[in-house]
Amino acid sequence: MVYRRFFKRPIDFILSLIAIIILSPVYIITAILIRIKLGSPVLFKQKRPGLNGEIFWMYKFRTMTDKKNENGELLDDEFRMTRFGNMLRSTSLDELPELFNILKGDMSIVGPRPLLVEYLPLYNDEQARRHEVRPGLSGLAQIGGRNAISWEEKFKLDVEYVDNISFIGDIKIILITIKKVFVREGINSEDSVTMERFKGTKVESSHHLEGDKNLMKKELVIIGASGHGKVVSDIALNLNRWNKISFLDDNLSLKTSMNLDIIGTIEDAPKFIDKAEMFVAIGNNSIRKRIQEDLKSKGANLVSLIHPSSIIGSHVNIGLGTVIMPGAIVNCETTIGEGSIINTGSTIDHDNIIGNYVHISPGAHLAGTVRVGDRTWIGVGAIVSNNINICEDSTIGAGGVVVKDIDIKGTYVGVPVKIIKIKDKT
Numbered sequence: 001m002v003y004r005r006f007f008k009r010p011i012d013f014i015l016s017l018i019a020i021i022i023l024s025p026v027y028i029i030t031a032i033l034i035r036i037k038l039g040s041p042v043l044f045k046q047k048r049p050g051l052n053g054e055i056f057w058m059y060k061f062r063t064m065t066d067k068k069n070e071n072g073e074l075l076d077d078e079f080r081m082t083r084f085g086n087m088l089r090s091t092s093l094d095e096l097p098e099l100f101n102i103l104k105g106d107m108s109i110v111g112p113r114p115l116l117v118e119y120l121p122l123y124n125d126e127q128a129r130r131h132e133v134r135p136g137l138s139g140l141a142q143i144g145g146r147n148a149i150s151w152e153e154k155f156k157l158d159v160e161y162v163d164n165i166s167f168i169g170d171i172k173i174i175l176i177t178i179k180k181v182f183v184r185e186g187i188n189s190e191d192s193v194t195m196e197r198f199k200g201t202k203v204e205s206s207h208h209l210e211g212d213k214n215l216m217k218k219e220l221v222i223i224g225a226s227g228h229g230k231v232v233s234d235i236a237l238n239l240n241r242w243n244k245i246s247f248l249d250d251n252l253s254l255k256t257s258m259n260l261d262i263i264g265t266i267e268d269a270p271k272f273i274d275k276a277e278m279f280v281a282i283g284n285n286s287i288r289k290r291i292q293e294d295l296k297s298k299g300a301n302l303v304s305l306i307h308p309s310s311i312i313g314s315h316v317n318i319g320l321g322t323v324i325m326p327g328a329i330v331n332c333e334t335t336i337g338e339g340s341i342i343n344t345g346s347t348i349d350h351d352n353i354i355g356n357y358v359h360i361s362p363g364a365h366l367a368g369t370v371r372v373g374d375r376t377w378i379g380v381g382a383i384v385s386n387n388i389n390i391c392e393d394s395t396i397g398a399g400g401v402v403v404k405d406i407d408i409k410g411t412y413v414g415v416p417v418k419i420i421k422i423k424d425k426t
């Protein structure tokens with residue numbers, strides 16, 4: 001208590017000042033490189049809740065370019081993200097400007113991470129206690145777990161920290177954080193796309209169901225019961241996270257091999273938003289996008305599904321509503337957008353940037369540093385050589401081999417691939 005009341009803030013001030021002075025060459029070099037490689041301003045600021053939920057501007061280094069399309073609109077994230085930006089994030093160098101937030105008194109070196117302002121109304125009373133202290137650069141929840149720990153578990157660790165602040169505890173957290181940053185073990189990032197957005201905790205599930213983990217499981221509604229839906233439901237059953245799994249499909253008489261019920265048509269989906277978690281299992285990229293975006297805008301609780309037999313490397317980001325099928329391999333520092341399908345046994349190597357609503361079919365292989373634009377379909381067994389960019393809304397036919405960038409939207413087949421159809425502008 002004495003440490004928390006009288007010493008924590010002065011120590012934060014002195015240590016952040018010393019760190020800023022020692023790291024000033026790193027700030028200068030990073031800022032120059034960002035200015036050259038990504039543009040200006042070099043700093044990115046965002047409103048975050050601080051002590052007692054008061055809002056402050058949190059500073060980070062910029063990690064994305066401002067690349068725009070011909071109409072002057074910002075391109076999708078995967079085209080604005082660069083290897084350099086990815087490197088800034090994975091080394092946590094982008095977090096360095098937060099030392100100035102510590103100096104100013106917005107933040108502390110150790111404390112619960114400052115999350116998005118929009119989460120404020122979603123915390124229950126206990127979780128909201130994480131704002132009883134200044135937010136930190138790193139905290140118990142960041143060193144304690146991997147990205148896989150749930151928001152509820154993170155908030156428990158945050159409150160545990162608030163109740164047990166001590167000088168020794170803070171030193172331990174600082175040392176473990178430094179070790180993790182240097183061995184690039186991966187600090188548990190709340191900004192990572194791997195982490196689904198926090199949607200609030202249902203009070204009943206943490207109270208009267210406590211003690212019976214099975215009862216705490218929820219319901220999953222899968223939209224689409226055909227071939228793709230079947231494989232998705234198999235993965236969901238395998239994950240054993242839900243009490244009940246059912247489908248919505250316009251063909252109510254479809255026979256689902258898992259004997260799961262079709263409980264309505266796709267039009268009925270909004271009725272299940274408050275009752276169940278949801279997954280859109282429609283093979284067609286554009287239709288999947290339309291349905292998922294609509295559900296998202298209505299506040300649906302969408303999940304991502306990752307089969308336990310898949311291999312996911314370090315610093316991989318996987319967007320909401322994406323499925324990683326059995327035996328797929330996603331290598332380190334790759335980013336996959338929302339609503340994408342990484343199908344059976346496909347491999348996506350390091351530093352790929354895969355867009356939203358993409359389909360990588362079974363057995364397709366993408367070498368290192370490939371970019372695939374939104375809604376593109378890579379056919380079964382296709383191969384994409386390293387450092388290739390494939391634009392959005394394109395199709396690579398089964399067995400096609402891509403050795404050059406693809407800039408014109410269309411259908412490509414053969415070895416090496418050649419265009420056979422240009423996509424209609426309509």
Ligand SMILES: CC(=O)SCCNC(=O)CCNC(=O)[C@H](O)C(C)(C)COP(=O)(O)OP(=O)(O)OC[C@H]1O[C@@H](n2cnc3c(N)ncnc32)[C@H](O)[C@@H]1OP(=O)(O)O
Nearest residue numbers: 361362378379380395396397398399400411412413414420
């Ligand atoms: C779990 C799952 O099942 S996931 C689904 C996985 N499925 C796939 O990956 C299938 C990928 N689809 C394909 O390869 C398709 O053939 C497409 C999308 C490339 C083209 O389909 P369409 O637009 O219908 O083209 P269409 O069948 O009319 O063929 C046009 C020409 O291209 C040729 N062609 C089509 N696909 C290929 C291909 N993969 N490789 C080489 N040539 C091809 C056809 O032989 C035809 O040639 P022709 O004009 O000399 O007769």
